[in-house]
Amino acid sequence: YVTIFILFFYCRPFTESSILDMTLPVRSVLGYDVTLPYGWVGILAALQYGIWYYLGIEGATMAAEECRVPGRGVPLGTVAGMCTLLVGATLTWFLCTRLVDWTVMGVSAYPLYDAALATGCATVIGALFIGTIFSCLASANGCINDASRSWFAMARDGFVNEWWAGVHPKYKSPYRGVILTMPLAIAFGFSGLLDQVIAFSIASGLMCYWILAWDAILFRKRWPLGTIKREYISPWHPIPASTLMVLVFLTMIAFFFGYAINFAAAMTFYLVCGAYYWFYSKKRVERHGQMFVFEFPVPADRPDIKDRRREFREVIEE
Secondary structure (H helix, E strand, C coil): CHHHHHHHHHCCCCCCCCCCCCCCCCCEECCEECCCCCHHHHHHHHHHHHHHHCCCHHHHHHHHHHCCCHHHHHHHHHHHHHHHHHHHHHHHHHHHHHHCCHHHHCCCCCHHHHHHHHHCCHHHHHHHHHHHHHHHHHHHHHHHHHHHHHHHHHHHCCCCCHHHHCCCCCCCCCHHHHHHHHHHHHHHHHCCCHHHHHHHHHHHHHHHHHHHHHHHHHHHHHCCCCCCCCCCCCCCCCHHHHHHHHHHHHHHHHHHHHCHHHHHHHHHHHHHHHHHHHHHHHHHHHHHCHHHCCCCCCCCCCCHHHHHHHHHHHHHHC
16 A cells, blocks of 8 residues: 555656646547547446455455454444545555557556556566565455354354354464365465456445445335344444445446456356255254344344244253
8 A cells, every 4th residue: 555655756747847648639540539448438447446445345254253342343444444445545546547559558468567667667667566565465364364263153153164263262263264265265366366366355345335235225125214222323224325336236247247257257156056955954054043032123024034033942851
């Protein structure tokens, strides 16, 4: 993050001696304005990378158990993370579009480093190289922690084998989940196919955001305002959730045209996971009974939950 500011101040923006192209002259390139070479189609194609910038933010809720006051810590961490990414992404777009030609940046896997190369300054290039290494390590560490915590939560609730829910006797961390997810992260990292790896992350994020938006609408329908205690009430409901679903749908279209094989592979993977849950894990999850013992009112469209609560309590009493 610091290296972005190093590059920003080295370029001396908004000064007469700035090396940035602040004019962006309008000239025809293949019939399009150079400021928007592919028109609205280019904007549609770029939506998937906008999604990728914020992947992992929703994973902050997985750390709720580690917060002293989850009601304060989780929203604060989520908003702080989004603000950090927003500033970093804006500076990255600003610098790269004014230092690197769009034909080069469109196929670059490391646009910020290419922007540093465009300055011709060895110090800036070295700083961006070191910053890139550290940012990759930080990103991998965050992905491993997020994935291991998710795997631990699924194992604890019975979705996967319960052995993975084990925690370290001293540090109380889900170390078994880390042991599983770390080799996967290292394997993807050393593959060198950065855009392909990111494509799978985007596909998973799109699935997650679609489910989140649908669950937000379904949750408000099943438990209207006033029926349960809420720590937070989303304003203008269901506009935010509906907007998210529209954006996800458009991004899926763009993603399919750019990475059809990755999209098909990801959907196949989640279909297999769904079949695994339906034929194997569903009974284990119901046997745990955790989803049937909460004190929320029984929704009108799920009267079976009331019977399952009764059966689960009878098993506990026995």
